[in-house]
Amino acid sequence: MHATLSRNKELSLRWPALQGGARDRKVFFFAAAFAVVTVIAFVVWIELRIGGDSVTIAIDDISEFVAAFIAAAACGMAARHSSGHQRLGWTLLSASAATWGAGQVVWTVYELGAGSVPYPSAADAGFLAAIPLAAAGVVAFFSTPRGTSTRLRLWLDGGIVFLALIFVSWTLGLRTVYEDAGHPLLERTVNLAYPVGDILIGTILVLAIRRAKNEAHGRLLLLLGGLAANSLADSALAYLTATGNYGGIGSVLDVGWVGGYLMIGLAALWPSSEGARVAEDRPIDLWQLALPWLALLGVGLSAIVLAVSGHPLDIFLTVLVGALAILVMISQIYAHGESLSLLIKSRLDASTLNDIILYAPLGVVRLGLDMRIIQANPRFAELLRRPESEFVGVPLATYLPAEEVARAAEQFRSLSDGTVASTESETEAVRGDGTTMWLHWSTTEVRKSDGEVDYFIAMFTNTTARHEAEVAAVANINVLERLNRLKSEFLTMVRHEFRTALVGIEGFSELMRDADWLDVTTVKGFASDIYNDAHRLDGMLGKMLDLDRMEADKVEIHLVPIDLGLAVSQAVAIARASGTKHRIELDLDPDLPLIDGDAGKLAWLLRILLDNAIKYSPSGEDIVVSSRREPGQVVVSVKDNGVGMPPDFDDQLFARYQWSAVNPTTKVMGTGLGLPMARQIVEMHGGQIWFDSKAGAGSEFHFSVPMRSNLAVLHNKPVEVVAVALVQEAQAETIRT
Secondary structure, eight states: OHHHHHHHHHHHHHHHHHHHHHHHHHHHHHHHHHHHHHHHHHHHHHHHTTOHHHHHHHHHHHHHHHHHHHHHHHHHHHHOOHHHHHHHHHHEEEEEEHHHHHHHHHHIIIIIIIOOOOSOOHHHHHHHHHHHHHHHHHHHTOOOOOOOGSSSHHHHHHHHHHHHHHHHIIIIIIIITTTTTTTOOHHHHHHHHHHHHHEEEEEEHHHHHHOOGGGGHEEEEEHHHHHHHHHHHHHHHHHHHHTOOOOOOOOOOGHHHHHHHHHHHHHHHHHOSGGSOOOSSSOOHHHHHTTHHHHHHHHHHHHHHHHHOOOOHHHHHHHHHHHHHHHHHHHHHHHHHHHHHHHHHHHHHHHHHHHHTTTSSEEEEETTTTBBBEEEEEHHHHHHHTOGSTTTTTTTGGGOOOOHHHHHHHHHHHTTTOOOOOEEEEEEOOTTTOOEEEEEEEEEEOOOOSSSSEEEEEEEEEEEHHHHHHHHHHHHHHHHHHHHHHHHHHHHHHEEEEEEEHHHHHHHHHHHHSSSSSOHHHHHHHHHHHHHHHHHHHHHHHHHHHHHHHHHHOOOOOOOEEEHHHHHHHHHHHHHTTTOEEEEEEOOOOOEEEEOOOOOOOOOOHOOOOOOEEEESSTTEEEEEEEEEEEEEEEEEOOOOOOOOOOGGHHHHTTTOGHHHHHGTOOOOSSSSHHHHHHHHHHTTOEEEEEETTTTTTTEEEEEEEHHHHHHHTTSSOOOOTTTTTHHHHHHHHHHH
């Protein structure tokens, strides 16, 4: 849809130019038809002498200057619609045609008024003045040199053309004009000026065509034809005048002036579109390159005619042939030198281009229309970690995921039909060692001279690092969002805990301050409540700092051989001594091995699990603490008979700052620090912690600790057997309680 709208917009912008081009072609067609009819009518009239000799002479003379003025007007119009050198060229050609037409008017006045034309006369001044103006006008049409038409080669070819045309003209009658001793010097000079001037114009015009862009070929060929027709008529006039054969009523060869100037007028009307005026950088065409050699062909044919007719080459023609041979030799040496330099440059360019592709930091691949690899550079082989020889003839789809193959095929179709100029994509590719990587690749097409797609070029870049960075950035955003959510939950928890404790502290302290009836015993009771609230806040802050140190790996554990069964028994004894209203039962495996652990940290872990079980179990319910030996580890479990939790609560339960209010199965408030600390302690010992729970059937927490031999291998250091460490830690905790 977008491509269609773009084409419609482009068409709407070009529509005025297209209309103008169609109008110009129509005008040119009618003008060409008029010129053809006029030339045919002129020839018929002169040959048949319709209306008698006087009328024929008048038609002859008038037709010539009318054709010249028509050409002058057409060139003037072309100059008005041109700019730069083009305007100058058309202006000079218009002046040349007008000057020649003025000379023809003078000739007509002489011939029709006086009955004869003096030679030379004022008319010849107009005829001869038209020659340099026409030559200058053609020079103005010179465009930027193209290909082999540059520098010295162009002027060498110009010299060859000029000498060749002199040779041909000499054999066709220029010699007769030059050797005519029966006429005055001025008359002979004027007779020679016409053909020599026409030869000069023809040479310049050939050089202009040699350098011309494609859009100027038709215009310059019409100019060449018109000036050639004028030259033929001028040479015929000079020859017939020199031999005394130019009659009073002229000759049918006078059609050269009529047809020539009409062709010059058609050149001015030659239609061209704006798109055709785009600068062309490609070399000249073969026929342009052959123009000087066509002049040499004329020399050869003229020489053959002279030989067949029994007229040997005179001294002048011999000199011309020698000069032509020298120019041809110099031109060929120069051409071979240019060709050699171009060959060396092309080889250097090809070598440089090959090095660029060979050592490019990007993977470069040439693909056929069937998406098979034609050629791949070493960087592409390095990216995919495969040998370079493996790629030739292999479909690109071999190294891409299935979904990417379909998308790549669609992109290649878009390139083929010209919908897009290039495509880009990013995909995951499979390396030769089985690993995957991310590749960013862009593709463009290379077309043949006929516009058909020859092959595709694709360039690949390793974007694995960028892709992983983007994935990490997304993950970091998720972590930041989670931390922000945890911060909000933490602030909610801290606000509740602090507010609860501070309300008690403020209430009791205010009562102690304002009440006069309090006795010492009551005051001590209030002070004890204030102390307990402050102690609870201090304990919560201490737990927060301890958890921060654990998560930051700033807490060291001191591993020693520990009897885990004894540690569990001591922890249960402390819990029972705290005056709980629950029955705590032990179910310990009597054959538990020693483990390597930190006595204080393990006591802390057991206290957390027991405190949670007591907190969330109804009064009078049993709490069961058990242990068992499993392969390579010891597992301890604490089971309560509380309300239980849903299974999907696992991730939240051991996360930091998760407090019980978010659990839909309970309304008990806590700090949310115990179980995260328990997870940190277990993981510091190389174990795992998890729970089993059903709504209404209680929860059972489990943690595992590797056996001593496993941890000893893990830490690779000797440990000291301290059998009483856990007991001492338990006794200290009892004293604190």
